[in-house]
Amino acid sequence: MRTLLLSMVLYGACMQAGYAQQSTKKSLTHEVYDSWKDVEGDRISNNGNFVLYQINPQEGDGELIIRNYANNASMRFARATKAEFTNDSRFAVFQIKPEHAKVRQLKLKKTKADDLPKDSLAIVTLETNVVVKVPRVKSYALPKIGNDWVAYQLEKPLPAKNEGSKKTGGEQKAPETPAPSTPVRAGGRSGGADPVVGGKKEASELVLRNLQSGKEHRFERVTDYSFSEKGNMLYFVREKQDSLHNAGVFAFNTTSLTATPIDTGRVSYQGLGADKAGEQLAFMATEDTLGTEIRNFSLHLWNSKSSKTQLVADTVSKGMPAAWMVSENGSLRFSDDGKRLFFGTVPRPKHYGKDTTKLEEDKVSLDIWTYKDPLIQPMQQKQQSRDLRRSFLAMYDIKGKRMQQLATLEVPDVYLDAYGQADVALGVSDEEYKQSIGYDTPTRKDAYLIDLKSGKYKQVLKGARGTPGLSPLGRYLYWYEPSDSSWHAMSTKGGADLNLTREVGVPFYNEDNDVPSLPRDYGSAGWVEKDSYLLVYDRYDIWQLDPTGKKAAVNLTDSYGRANDLRLRYDKLDEEEKFIGANATLHLSAFNLKDKSGGYFRDYMGKTVQPEKLVMTPHSYNRLSKAKNSERYTFRRGSFQEYNNLYTATGLDFASAGKLSNANPQMAEYLWGTVELVNWSSSDGIALQGLLYKPENFDPGKKYPMLVYFYERSSDRMHNHRVPAPSASTINIPYFVSNDYLVFVPDIVYKDGYPGESAMDCIVPGVMSLVDKGFVDEKNMALQGQSWGGYQIAYMITRTNLFKTAMAGAPVSNMTSAYGGIRWGTGLSRQFQYERTQSRIGGTLWEKPLQFIENSPLFFADRVETPLLIMHNDQDGSVPWYQGIEFFMALRRLNKPVWMLVYNGEDHNLVQRKNRKDLSVRMAQYFDYYLKGAPAPKWMEGVPSILKGKEYGFELIETAAEAQE
Template sequence: MKKLLCLAVFFSASLLQAEAQQQTPKKPLSHDVYDSWNSLEGDKISNNGQFVLYNIDPQEGDGDLYIRSMVNNAAAKYNRGTKARFTNDSQFAVFQIKPEHQKVRALKLKKKKGDDLPKDSLAIVKLVDMSVVKMPRVKSYKLPKEGSGWLAYHLEKPLAEKKEAKKDTAAVSEKKVETKKSTPKKNKDAKGTELVLRNLNTGQEHRFSRVVDYIFSEQGNMLYFVKDELDSLHHAGVFAFSTSELKEMPIDTGKVTYKGITTDKTGNQLAYVASADTVGADIRYFGLNYWNTKNRRNQLLADTAAKGLPQKWMVSEHGNLTFSEDGKRLFFGTFPRPVRYEKDTTQLDEDKVSLDIWTYKDPLIQPMQLKQNDQELKRSFLAMYDLKSGKMQQLATLEMPDVYLDAYKTGDVALAVSDEKYKITIGYDTPTRKDAYLIDLKKGTAKQVLKETRGNPRLSPMGKYVYWYEPMDSSWHALSARGGANINLTKKLAVPFYDVDFDMPMLPDDYGFAGWVEDDSYLLVYDQHDIWKLDPTGKKAAVNLTDSYGRQNNLRLRYEKLDPEEKFIPANADLYLSGFNIRTKADGYYKDYVSKEAKPEKLISSDHAYTSLSKAKDEQLVTFRRGDFRNYNDLYTSNLGFANVEKLTDANPQAAAYKWGTVELMDWKSTDGVPLQGLLYKPENFDPKKKYPMMVYFYERSSDRMHAHRTPAPSASTINIPLFVSNDYLVFVPDIVYKDGYPGESAMDCIIPGVQLLVQQGFVDDKNMALQGQSWGGYQIAYMVTRTNLFKAAMAGAPVSNMTSAYGGIRWGTGLSRQFQYERTQSRIGGTLWEKPLQFIENSPLFFADRVETPLLIMHNDNDGAVPWYQGIEYFMALRRLNKPVWMLVYNGEDHNLMQRKNRKDLSVRMSQFFDHYLKGAPAPVWMQQGVPSVIKGKNFGLELVSEPEVAGELQE
């Protein structure tokens, strides 16, 4: 009876609580909710499928790591856990623990930095009982890729050592001469710290001092590490530790620098580069070194005198060292010996000339050269050392700098692809032309097999074929690596393999490919809807692997790679596919087969977005993310049949307390009769009898993101849709299709009919509509306000306003000339300035600034690497002179989109203030009414709202 009474009381209390929650009115989203809104990151599933881990982190502050048992559904939480991994045997989870956010912030306010700030800790969780072992002051850790039972973790400098390093050593001088002579001189620049190798099963540890770099072999049978020089008695060197013998072995000592340690698949062979030259030397000469567990003898394989190395070339310290899968070959980097220039010690720095010399013969223009300087200084050219024959072969050259190997690096050919002859056309000729060469790894010869292809040739996994999509004929091609004709694999097929929706004045790209079937037997490629199986020899007819199921059902079927290490698709594999409905935007997963004839089987499909499908290595268990506009992309689990879907996380339960909204798919036609789609976001509890202010945001096409969840977050450049919808705005996101030569007019032709259709439905306040967009969207807005007064206000982020001046400019982020963008890509003019001068002018808002009546807010930052800052200045100055209502926000040192969170928060507030003022009649902020004079910059930000009588007052410091 007591139990029944307790249950009754419990259920009554639950009902009352639920009713109270239902009665509590939901709050609109505001700018102060951003920091606590969570993201789910780093989800992983153990190999045995019994555990899942994931992080739930706020946008600012301390997050949590969760480890959930899939057996009993219990979850353990670890504050500030990060960089978590399961061991391969699924017995342990290892992760780092970050310092508390507020403690770090408090210390930074006291001007502490570097070693004075708290460091990460390490945690090891034994999954069978969830017991935890922690270690302080850990900078990194590593686990074997395939093996289990061992963990290596690298410690920060001990606190005592830090304090000792800060002492003024000059003051410690009163020692006997004999003592000074007998004390080794310490290396002041030593960076090595203690490395710990731990047996996870026994807890036994082995410690190694002065370590700067370390790696495990794949199976964990060997640990290799580099020690820094401490003093004349403790030299730098490379060392090995056998986890079976529990024995440390010196490999090479006495040189100044050791880099690039790498092992073969077995862990029994080691390679690295080393130099005896001092760090400050003008040119440092490195040698390629080799060691193995069989004879345990260090061997110099290549240096400047190596046979097979081009004259005046040398081994690169920046090359990527790798062994072939069978361990018989070693690949490394070389480069031409740099020219040594004598330093002029007779001139002061202020007397030296500093200039860039531009010439019409430069393969790359000076800004691109300057941007790529560091990359060029570290550039290396692939070379091969045959460990069986002892011969070295240079593969990459100045003329053929990019060389690709098969997936196993065991084949007899390599593929070189070069655009060196065509680099001078970069900036206006796109896609760039390339030549391709097959390199015979036995004979050392190279043969050209492709000339001026616009595609990106690659080798098949086994190295039997060269394959590529050729934009010039919109077809997939292959040719035998043993010699043979270039075979067009898709020319005779009735479906297009180019992007049919591509609307730029250049060659369209392909839909991509799924991969190769084992033994290089077939290439699997995509059309708009389906997957095709292509015989690379061209002898067998192409097969629609998905039986046109995608096309018949308006689906876009794409292969889901469930094994991250997969190099090819097994011939008898079950194919798991994502299936997105192009028309309705529903999403889900399907199943098909490589060899078995059967139509794709629908496993799960719904009005959600599905992402991040991941499978347990040894079990038929998967995890995936699912969400929609209203619901965050939480983590779910299921078997491979998706018959028992279970939700694992609820990352943002607080969302239930806020007004959100809904999203609908809209259909209409452009002025030219082109069918279009777009998204309409409506406020929660939408009333069709009311009239709502409406924001119109756009870029190019966004309707496929109908079910994408949009998190409340400070803006890098565009409106946060949930925030505006939660505050009773409609938000319309239309798709746009373009006509060559008329990008601005195309935007008008697509957007205005969609807006008019919504206005006709009666719930849009047509007197209070606004535009907002960034970059390409910003340009279209800058154009539209010269052609229509339909909108009450507009914001254009980083807009191009004058195509004639922008055309000749530089994209400073890459150093590229901007010409390609106007002739062939996004700006879609389709010709040069001298070929189509009128269209450059017609599409430039600046030349029609006198027509603007719409109040305009511009954001254009002074370190914008994509659209030159002066584009915003040109438009602002024209509108200012015409006495048009215009403001420009310039975030100092910021790029095209805001990177710093403080600036994102600031922009979000100012955008809301701007649109609330014009569309809702809210008071204007001080920065709009009076501005913020430079003399009080950084002291008063002008965010206070003012009523009309206060407008005449002066802004005070």
């Protein structure tokens, strides 16, 4: 690795000297990637007086900034993470990570995990800037809507430092319990998940701290903890220590400051779930140890008013299906009114553990594939861990003391209304259609209405192509049906299937759909209160639909979007929002489909006025947030030339918004560039758009080498900021533009059955339209793309010699062999991709054999004259590695210039940063060699396998003329 980094530095210095600009600015080099930072984790306090955000490097230690609007001052904290404000806006709480470099050095020394530095907790009083720090904290939680308290769990004490320390708050200690199925704790905001060691939850000390007084309450041997929503209760689980210190579930009342044992003496407990009032707690318990093959859990319910605990469900409870059991992986949820408890059940496994009756060498390892399998074996294996943890929704009526099983093996997916209080649930099943998953798309589904009083099922949809849902109050079933391109609704009280958009006169399907499959919808904004209206999108506007079908559809945005080529979409500012108010103010994001500018508008429910523009500029806008109790807003704004920084506005005065963050001031030191929208027509006369990136000191009288990168359509991302970063698979546009390249990103539209030809028909005319402008060096142009882009490149170089070289990542080269394979990342058959989705053949291999062959570059390898660099990794789960091998071997046999980079253990796109840095250097060297006449690197001559990991071949090869000089 040291050799790799040294070589990269040498290469970067070479590049800087060789292509120096007549400017004080510098070209980007590979060494500067680590200096680029991102703004993350932004939060605005409920009163709007404070904003916090992190500025984090791509690798290394970040910084948290807390901005005080009252005095316009900022506090900064190194290495802070997982930051939250309290509900009363008086405190900020966060964890502080150890120094990245220090941890790295200790890991290099093989330091044990327990001996590595641990996080600390920081509590900041916002008005006084007083900071309290607590060492060795592994997680914390705040009440969801309560105040005054924070709970945090400490790491295991260091042996030498904590011996003999006094603890308060009780005794008990319990066996370690498995992690609950949901990482976010019910009723609270969690600052970090507890570590799980060897399948066990690690027990340690829990501290409850009063944020006002600083007084603490401590509880030993805690494995799990959770606040009630209001913070009036802290619930926690203790692990068993010995015969005198049993496991148990406990409640601590934060008003009376008293701890109450809820249940003790069982082997382990898990899955805490509290109701909204904090007066009821559900939990699971078992008498079985971790080593037991099948652990039987029982479900219990505690009431704080009666101080009684009752058994809710176990294997013999009335209402529990025969041979079923409570699922330890199911989540626990109360209805908002606290009258129902929802939990998970599961059929009792027949075989759970390993067969210990045979020696390992005597066991047969075998997969049996049959045509009757609902899912093919690879999909079953890929989903096995999920299936082992799957649970089926059940309900307990607390007042009626009645259990009801809702989900079944035949109808495994059951959905509730937003409050869990309706008398109907929605069951959805694709079980009957699983054999066709992969080629019959969208997958068909059946839907059932489940009466929560009688338990009866009523089938209401058969073979629907859309995905049905329930309105917030459960009054309506609704869905978009691709087969008729319409939105539908149905009353859950026995109503008919109503088509809500048939008569509207505008399409609600994706008008840009160019795959041989039914087009999808544009989505929905949600429901208006009392389930009165459903809000859905067309390409431009928002429509208000009456689910009863009695009132005509209303264009809520008054067709303003369509008239102005704007895509208007509702921005949900409250994460807890379950419906849109009947008189609500609507905050809308806006995107101009022609010039790609962005911004925000305001509109109103119940008013026939056109949307009001707040801001519209040549930028991208996103992440709009609002303070809960104030008219303070934050949002992100960026462009190619401007990092996506954090801004703030008051009272929707977005035009004069203030900039909060300045994540990358070093940008001013480097040559950057510009981006512009270009227009041309395909060979078929279709109007197209694309993006042209130009160097900062662009000279129209000069000819520039040009890289052409593409992946379907990208022009809508014109104002997206692109950060200099090592490549996962594609060119880093800022790097190449900074180093005097043009980069062209054309849009592509496709014809069914001719994906390769479609790419040619769109890309080549676009390239030639730029060549005609006189500033493109037509003798030095190259192609680069990954995956679907890689395929199109492989196809194009069998049809044209227009490009001097090309780089294709993970290309499909032989559709006939790829068609019958498996996408190992998902276990899906690859057939669907060729018949109905991205590859766009539109039929099976036996229906359209000639088109499979015509679109496969491998069959035309002898025509290739363009040198090609392939990257295809040996653990690619999306495009089989052998696709790259097939093309490489064909070109090698034909003595065509071809190279293939295979990063060991990597998937479709590179994950490891060291490999990304490596690829970035090799791509730059490769294109510089072919398009700028730079010396070739040694790796292009080859690196013998025996030198793998010792030599990287980054050194540049001197030419004979250079040697003589």
